[in-house]
Amino acid sequence: xxxxxxAELFYLYEFEEKQYSGRVVRDFRLGSAEADSLVYDNHPGExxxxxxxxxxPEISYYPSGFGSLEPMxxxxxxxxxxxxxxxxxxxxxxxxxxxx
Numbered sequence: 001x002x003x004x005x006x007a008e009l010f011y012l013y014e015f016e017e018k019q020y021s022g023r024v025v026r027d028f029r030l031g032s033a034e035a036d037s038l039v040y041d042n043h044p045g046e047x048x049x050x051x052x053x054x055x056x057p058e059i060s061y062y063p064s065g066f067g068s069l070e071p072m073x074x075x076x077x078x079x080x081x082x083x084x085x086x087x088x089x090x091x092x093x094x095x096x097x098x099x100x
Contacts, residue, residue: 011048015057022050022060 009024042048053059 009042009062011050011062013050013052013060015052018057020058020060022062024062 007024007026011022011024013020013022048062051061051063
C-alpha cells in the first residue's frame with residue numbers, strides 16, 4: 001500500500017554505568033512496509049546498534065540503512081524537485097510571453 005507512514009521506536013542504553021533512553025522517529029514516503037520493519041523486526045531486549053556522542057551520552061542516534069549516503073540522496077531528490085518546479089514556471093512564463 002502506497003502512502004506516507006511514520007514509525008517510532010523507543011530504546012534504552014547504558015554508557016559508563018548510566019542509563020539513557022532514546023527514540024527513533026522515521027517517516028517513510030513510499031509505504032508502510034519499511035515502517036513496519038523498523039517497528040516489528042526489533043523486539044524488546046534485542047540489541048540495537050546506535051551511535052552516541054561520548055561528550056554528551058544523552059544524545060544518541062539510530063542510523064538508517066543508508067548511513068552517510070542518506071543526506072546525499074535527500075539532497076539530490078530536493079534538487080530534482082526544484083528543477084521540475086523551475087522548469088514548469090519557465091514553461092508557463094514562456095507560454096504567457098509567446099501569447100502576448
